[in-house]
Amino acid sequence: MYYVNRNQIETILAQIPDITAGLRTVAASWDGTTLTGLIQERCLHLAIEVVTDVGSCLIDGFIMRDAGSYEDIISIIHEEKVLGQSVIYERLIELVALRKPLVQDYYAWERGDLHPLTPILSEVLEQFAVEVRKYLDQELGASVPL
Numbered sequence: 001m002y003y004v005n006r007n008q009i010e011t012i013l014a015q016i017p018d019i020t021a022g023l024r025t026v027a028a029s030w031d032g033t034t035l036t037g038l039i040q041e042r043c044l045h046l047a048i049e050v051v052t053d054v055g056s057c058l059i060d061g062f063i064m065r066d067a068g069s070y071e072d073i074i075s076i077i078h079e080e081k082v083l084g085q086s087v088i089y090e091r092l093i094e095l096v097a098l099r100k101p102l103v104q105d106y107y108a109w110e111r112g113d114l115h116p117l118t119p120i121l122s123e124v125l126e127q128f129a130v131e132v133r134k135y136l137d138q139e140l141g142a143s144v145p146l
Contacts, residue, residue: 004061006136012053013129019046020122027119037111040118044095045102047125051092052099054132058082062139070096082135083128091117091124 022043026036048070055073058064064080067073074096078089095117101109 002062002140004136004140005057006140009054009057009132009136012050012057013132015046015050016125016129019043019050020125023047023118023122027114030114030118032112032114034111037109037113040115041102041106041109041111044098044115044117044121047121048096048099048102050125051128052096054128055082058132058135070099083131084134085127085131088124088127088131091120092128095121095124 022039026040026043030036052070052073055077056067058077058080059067059073062080064076067076071093074083074089074092077083078086083089083092098115098117
């Protein structure tokens with residue numbers, strides 16, 4: 001029997017609309033200023049945390065193999081068929097690779113540049129949420145609205 005905390009996963013996935021709104025705003029009004037650069041950094045960082053936190057919940061709840069890195073979290077949920085589209089997997093691998101530069105090497109991050117993932121990540125995150133919910137429904141049965 002699996003113990004998957006769907007409420008926790010939904011709470012985390014519920015952050016995606018705010019993150020995507022931030023990413024879309026930054027991409028649409030990019031001016032290369034420090035402020036827009038900092039907003040972009042925070043949105044990218046939160047996107048990484050959402051994806052890896054949900055992935056970790058799935059790995060723990062469904063007793064999948066242990067992850068050794070952030071990239072491994074994405075690989076495991078892809079191998080376990082949580083992510084149906086390979087393009088989503090590829091973009092999420094690119095995204096989580098940004099964690100070290102954003103969190104540890106933040107002083108070297110180029111704030112004046114619009115990152116290539118920023119304009120496309122909103123759609124990827126929205127599709128990620130759809131695929132996670134679909135997987136949960138498939139494995140555990142349809143969720144009951146609260």
